[in-house]
Amino acid sequence: MSEKSGTEVLIVGAGPVGLALGVDLLRRGTSVRVVDRDPTPHPHSKSLALWPRALEYFHRLELIDPLLERSLTVGALTYYLGGRIVRVGFGSLGGTRYRYPVTLPQSATEEVLRQGFAAAGGKVEYGTEFVDCAQDADGVRVRLRVDGRETESRARYLVGCDGAHSTVRERLGVAFEGATYPQRFLVADGVWDAPLPQNETHYFMNPSGVLVVTSLPGGRARVFLGLREEVAADRLAETARRLASERCTVPIRAVGELQTGVFRVHRRMADRFRVGRVLLAGDAAHIHSPAGAQGLNTGLEDAGSLAWRLAGIRGETVAPDALEEWSRERRHTAASVVADSDRQTRMWTLSGWRSTLRDGLLEAAGRSGVLDRFVAPRQTQLALTYPGDGSRAGKLRSGMRLPDLPLGGRADRAWLHDRVAPDGPVLLLFAADNRDPERLADTRRAARRLLAEEGAGLRPRRAVLVSARIPESVPGDDGVEEIGDPGADVHRAFGITGPSAVLIRPDMTIGTAFAL
Known part of the structure; x- marks a missing residue:
């Protein structure tokens, strides 16, 4: 059995989660291998x-365009x-430049990520199957199979992004707990002719079953139907x-032709997302109903947070116990998303007086605007938060995502x-009284002091000060970047x-907040 030289992170699974993690790591200067047992990329929409x-x-990731x-x-x-x-409209969403969701086949999403991975210097190793692994104090020894021949490789960390039937999870002996919904669903992709707006997703809550377009x-369009009967292939x-036709x-x-499939819906979550130096992300860690279309999005957040x-950890700017924090946070989010998807699935399948009450x-x-104000932010995952340390500054709380705002009001x-670049933890400061030169100078001094402090936890690399400065009150270059907030x-x-x-983490999550 041959052995290949080690890498920092070995990722099993070249789906969107594994590819996004690979792109992100390479952009951060971390060596990575991405392997997938299939010989070629998947062509399916999913x-x-x-x-x-x-x-x-x-x-x-600079892949948005x-x-x-x-x-x-x-x-x-x-x-x-x-x-x-x-x-449920998205036009009133605030705190992001991307107010509206988009649809595209998963194969197209993966193509974008594959190209980004290649541009960053990576190459997906297709036809490479994960067999098993063993950990020691310094890393993980991984057994792989290529063309029927087994090889061994070393990695400091192994990440299983190999889907709902994850071999990595199975080899770890991690339970995948949950249940299967009794109802089956039929999906049909193709060209559908109907007088429906193309820029909306349509839910027909029919007594005979749900129809989603x-x-x-x-x-093209995807038609998603609840089945109450056995149907031959x-x-x-x-x-x-x-x-x-009956439900619309x-x-x-x-x-023309339709690409069809029948499937059951599951809700399951791994009882652990981390076992030592081996981690689980995406469908390998959590699966749930497609109601709300949250699965892929949650997996991408797994990658961005990891x-x-x-x-x-490789650069010794983050303590290894940050991986346990990642596991806790992502399990918290996955549990919330699974619960939300479960509620939506049950809402879809109500009948009788319950469906009348639902409607x-x-x-x-x-009519009251509740759906736009509360459902839309949660559906878009903008409102999801981690359990924080309880600190806050104004409306900003630890554990929440930092809202994105246009500067200068435009x-x-x-x-x-x-x-607030995502290359490392950043200290974001607010001068508050933006016409008081003394207040501005005090805030800048506090920034310099905080950057110089030694201590446990995340160390900010730089500071960004938000102020509506008066030009003559600005001190010389002291390493504190300034953002103008004139209004x-x-x-x-x-x-x-x-x-x-x-304190802003690289995943745009607020680590802690405090008054100066």
């Missing part, structure tokens, strides 16, 4: 939707409740046409996330009324 938080991650070029923007989720229509780029397309409130017909920690509640929530200028728009949006500091 997951379709990317929510704003995932789009922000593609922006940080090719992704959007392949995408279709979704302006609203529309629910058809008999003769009533309720919409999601538009895709290129004039050679009748799937015929059944999709018939049920879509407007005429709908398939044009990459900076692994790179920081009434949805209509009332739509979206065509720089945005806050671009100035106090940023201070006001964050509810900052006094000099404050917020």
Whole structure:
């Protein structure tokens, strides 16, 4: 058995989560291998939707432009409740430049990430199967199989991104706990002719079962149907046409061939996301109903939250116990997403008086604006938070995502996330009283002191000060970058009324916050 020289991180699985993690690590100067047992990339659509938080991650990876070029923007989720229509809109979302989700086949998402991985110097090793692994104090010894021949390789860390039937998870002996929904679902991709807006996802809550129509780029769409009957494989397309016509409130017909499949929906989560130096991410760690289209998005957040920690451990700027923090945080988020998806799935499958009650509640929530104000931010994952240390500054709390705001009040200028670069922890400071030279000078001195402090936890590499400075009051170059906030728009949006500091992690999460 031959042995290949070691790498910092070995990733099993070249799906979107494994590829995103690989791109992120290479961009952070960390050596990585990505292996996949299949001989070629998957051509299937699979997951379709990317929510704003995932789009922000593609922006940080500098892959947002090719992704959007392949995408279709979704302006609203529309629910058809008999003769009533309720919409969940995204136009009022704040705190992000990517207010609207997009749809595209998962194969296109993977293509963008594969190209990014190659541009960063990586090459996916297809036809390479993970067999087993063993850990020691310094790393992981991994057995791989290529062309029927086994090889061994060393890595400091191993990440299983190998899907719901993860071999890595199985070899670790990690339980995958949960349940399977009794109902089966039929999916049919193709060209569907219907007088429905292309930039919306449509939910038809019919007494005979749910119908979901999601538009895709290129004039195609995915039709998703709940099944209450056994259907032979050679009748799937015929059944999709018939049920879509029965459940849709407007005429709908398939044009040409359909790609069809039947599947059951599961909700499961690994009882651990980390065993020593081996970690689980994406579907290998959590799976759930496609209701809400959260699976791929949650997996991408797994990757974005993990990459900076692994790179920081290599550079000795992050303690190894940060991986346990990652496991706790991501299990917390996965549990929340699984619960949300479970509620949506049960809502889809209600019948009788329960479906009547559901329809009434949805209509009332739509009229009152509750869906736009509360459901949309949670659906887009912008409202998801980690358990923090309880600290806060104005509206900013530990564990929450730092909202992204246009600077100078104009979206065509720089945005806050671009100035708080994701290369390492950043100390974000607010001068608060932006016309007081003394207050501004005091805040700058506090920034220098905090940067120089030694201590446990994340050490910020640099400081960014938000102020509406008076030119003559600005001291000389002291290593503290300054962001102009002449109208106090940023201070006001964050509810900052006094000099404050917020530690921002590279995944744009607030680590801690305090008054100065």
